[in-house]
Amino acid sequence: MDSTGQNNLKRNKSEKKLLRKQIKARNTLMRHEGIECVSHTTQNLVVANGGLGNGVNRHQLLRLVEECGLVEALLMPPNKPYSIVKYGSTEEAKKAYDTLNGKEITLEDSNQNVTLYVNFVEKVHWEDIIPISLPPGLMMIEELVSPEEEQKMLESIDWTENEVIQNAQKSLKHRRVKHFGYEFRYDNNNVDKDKPLPGGLPEICSTLLEKCLKQGYIKHKPDQLTINQYEPGQGIPPHIDTHSAFEDEIISLSLGAGIVMDFKHPDGRTVAVMLPERSLLVMTGESRYLWTHGITPRKFDIVHASERQKVGSVTPDVGDLTLNRRGTRTSFTFRKVRRSPCNCTYPSVCDSQQGCQREEAPSFHDSETEASKLEEEYVHKVYEEIATHFSSTRHSPWPKIVEFLRTLPKGSIVADVGCGNGKYLGINKDLYMERRLAAVRELARLLRPGGKALIYIWAMEQEYNKQKSKYLKEKRASKGKEEEINTDVAWGLFCDQMHDNGSQDSACSDRVLNDSKDKGGNAKEVIHSKLPVHTNRTSFHSQDVLVPWHLKGGTNKKGECVKALQLPAGSKELQEFSRVFHRYYHVFCEGELEAACKTLDCIRIQKSYYDQGNWCVVLEKQ
Ligand SMILES: O=C(O)CCC(=O)C(=O)O
Ligand SMILES: [Fe+2]
Numbered sequence: 001m002d003s004t005g006q007n008n009l010k011r012n013k014s015e016k017k018l019l020r021k022q023i024k025a026r027n028t029l030m031r032h033e034g035i036e037c038v039s040h041t042t043q044n045l046v047v048a049n050g051g052l053g054n055g056v057n058r059h060q061l062l063r064l065v066e067e068c069g070l071v072e073a074l075l076m077p078p079n080k081p082y083s084i085v086k087y088g089s090t091e092e093a094k095k096a097y098d099t100l101n102g103k104e105i106t107l108e109d110s111n112q113n114v115t116l117y118v119n120f121v122e123k124v125h126w127e128d129i130i131p132i133s134l135p136p137g138l139m140m141i142e143e144l145v146s147p148e149e150e151q152k153m154l155e156s157i158d159w160t161e162n163e164v165i166q167n168a169q170k171s172l173k174h175r176r177v178k179h180f181g182y183e184f185r186y187d188n189n190n191v192d193k194d195k196p197l198p199g200g201l202p203e204i205c206s207t208l209l210e211k212c213l214k215q216g217y218i219k220h221k222p223d224q225l226t227i228n229q230y231e232p233g234q235g236i237p238p239h240i241d242t243h244s245a246f247e248d249e250i251i252s253l254s255l256g257a258g259i260v261m262d263f264k265h266p267d268g269r270t271v272a273v274m275l276p277e278r279s280l281l282v283m284t285g286e287s288r289y290l291w292t293h294g295i296t297p298r299k300f301d302i303v304h305a306s307e308r309q310k311v312g313s314v315t316p317d318v319g320d321l322t323l324n325r326r327g328t329r330t331s332f333t334f335r336k337v338r339r340s341p342c343n344c345t346y347p348s349v350c351d352s353q354q355g356c357q358r359e360e361a362p363s364f365h366d367s368e369t370e371a372s373k374l375e376e377e378y379v380h381k382v383y384e385e386i387a388t389h390f391s392s393t394r395h396s397p398w399p400k401i402v403e404f405l406r407t408l409p410k411g412s413i414v415a416d417v418g419c420g421n422g423k424y425l426g427i428n429k430d431l432y433m434e435r436r437l438a439a440v441r442e443l444a445r446l447l448r449p450g451g452k453a454l455i456y457i458w459a460m461e462q463e464y465n466k467q468k469s470k471y472l473k474e475k476r477a478s479k480g481k482e483e484e485i486n487t488d489v490a491w492g493l494f495c496d497q498m499h500d501n502g503s504q505d506s507a508c509s510d511r512v513l514n515d516s517k518d519k520g521g522n523a524k525e526v527i528h529s530k531l532p533v534h535t536n537r538t539s540f541h542s543q544d545v546l547v548p549w550h551l552k553g554g555t556n557k558k559g560e561c562v563k564a565l566q567l568p569a570g571s572k573e574l575q576e577f578s579r580v581f582h583r584y585y586h587v588f589c590e591g592e593l594e595a596a597c598k599t600l601d602c603i604r605i606q607k608s609y610y611d612q613g614n615w616c617v618v619l620e621k622q
């Protein structure tokens, strides 16, 4: 064949591949989002892989789509790996379709490459994206302090003086913390009410607090202050401030930078609230007692692009969202220590009222049921299905674990325990380590005094000491072989690779989706829609995620082991064996594992370290 012929062949091949990918995107949109793509030209395009959920920011996409014509609207739903663009005419939309379908772009915020796949859509139904108002009892006051006051308050904090506290708080390393009035103890999530700290609240806060009282933002003068400092990438896990520790009103002033705080209702509703720099957040009533609040550790927030929308809940206007790089935020959280038990109207999350509640009904019954459901669907059932294949990808021993085993005395009895377990989002701070803590406690119980346990837990931080973990690096190392995967890496919904040594292509499977409808029923869908699906080989954006596993192979009807590669392409059997499963994971932040271990008296942490994208501890039973 001459070179022209070869070129034609090559082009045909890449055109075919593009078509395949485009159709795959179309199917995924239909199945998971109910968005129906059409083959004829319309004014609207859906751009797969061009969403906030896979790291494309609004400015970048807007520039691209505007090059092709007049853009009437650009909808970027939060956390979704696609966007919808509406042009003034079908001609402009067609031009964009021809220009952008298959176009590879480099993400401005992470330097990763993604390929856009574009399809026409007739009309988009946004019923699901209903405007969400703030949680009841929540209030935002903008510009409570001036830039000068802000500066003074920030300068007044002496982070050096409390070395002792900082040392004691190594477990909180993910942010800096300082307490005034009363020390807040993170071991029991309460304050020592009989041990006020000398000096009370800093003088610099007086005018501010007077103002809050005068304006009626609060009714009672606070006597406890916690200063939290968050560097970009740091956060605070979702929690409800212990009812028995503090009164109703909790206020928090944001200084240095704004941030998005996530509020969650126990029924699963979530509201992301933008807290602008120098604003005051007031939590009372339901928002203080029933909703959890937390800050997701990440470097960018999804915020409104336009000035008028910079405050308040972030989700309503999908036509106006973009990514905002975080700065260092310092918050002053003022609370009033409670002197008598809480008698709020939310007994299910009230530690003061748990005693009496337990006699009537098991406390946190719903959370426990949901946690078990999650564990059953996204841990047990998944591993039942993928066990053979999973096991075939786990062979090389990790050096540090080998070292641990080699140092054990001769004759030691070793239990290798896989601590896969579940927890559910948005549950009380006191409870949400329930299952994980139980696992550590059980490990401790197994040990004899002096016995040791080594725990490895997947880390939220996949980049440590400026080094990318093997998990992130593997993507590049295996270029070529996994070329298919790389082109899809940003399609955060369902086309992903695996944790560890995955070498799958990204066949999305109808089966799994149908399964979730048939078997799991609503509960499964609700969990699925609430937990983000992690994109393999990328950084984690959430601590609670579903991690896809692309099953290759399984057992056939005769019970024989079959590898997908042995099956004819396009065959029914191949489809059957190329299924995608979603495994629930809680990835740990720095310090979280130690903090969990420290709650057990009988255990001493001998060593803690980071290894290959995991947080690790060696425990010794006292
Ligand atoms: O940083 C904030 O605004 C919130 C801090 C917080 O929730 C806490 O310390 O309990
Ligand atoms: Fe809090």
Ligand SMILES: [Zn+2]
Residues within 6 Å of the ligand: 243, 244, 289, 342, 343, 344, 345, 346, 349, 350, 351, 352
């Ligand atoms: Zn209460």
